[in-house]
Amino acid sequence: MANAVTTGPVEMADGLFRVDWAIGTKPMASYLLVGDDVALIDAGIATTPAKVYRPAIEALGRRVADVGMLVITHADADHIGGTHAARGLFPNLMLACHHDDLHWASDPATLTAERYDGFTPYGLRYDQETFDRLASWMGPRESIDTVLRAGERLPLGNANLTVHHVPGHSPGHICLHEPARDYALIGDAVFGRSQLDTDGGHLAAPPYDDVAAYRGSIATLRRLAPELMLGCHYPPMRGDEVTAFLDASEAWVDDATAFTADLLAGAREPVSLARAIEAANPVLGPYANPGELRWALRAHLEALVADRTARHVEREGIILWEATV
């Protein structure tokens, strides 16, 4: 059941509260920054403002009129789906995201067409059930009021956050770091070796679009080295857990780099994205939902094309890959 709240609001640091909830077996965490005003991190799905945020705000003894800002970490259905509902519920709301995700964050139709339905050239398309599920998560389009830039200072609640650009999962993904209290709100910037279900099972591979950008974001988070690292689909991480998670994230990228190079080197014919997924799942996973390997594998195969160790081959209108040497 969507929006089944399991805990919260729990105070993670001075003025920072977390609510754990779930969409079916997909774990979700939402954050509130509370001070003179209240700020929200990510909109969740269409029902999240009413079902998750409003009860949390009331539990904290605050009013919907206290909510000043909702910051979107990145444009995905489970992070932007509630923007329109939030606008209706919170009368003083400002919506903010990074410039590079603005066109997706402000329009679910564009997000669906360009991001989720972007695999047609590679011969893959999500089934109708998946498109219907994503559509059910997102409300109508809603404009974004403010564009955020890397390095910007953002006073929210009682926090004084710094905006960091951590692309890879999406082009305009951001992380918010609070230097004084040493926590970082990282959204879905990094994924370790797997997306997890609510029982901790390996649901799906790390979904990133750009290998170099994702590696760069792991490095950015290493430099920040927050004592407390808070994402939207993982338990809170502290100290050594932060380092271990970043190590695991990078090791998976290394494994996927080696896997895709070996796959093309050993292939007797050009490799399709579907074939790459089939071959990768037992090696890089296994995952309950192997189809989500499409994101990282496309990124890695395209990285090989960019460094000229692979090239595209078109067969029956579908892009395949083959090694150049």
Ligand SMILES: [Zn+2]
């Ligand atoms: Zn997410």
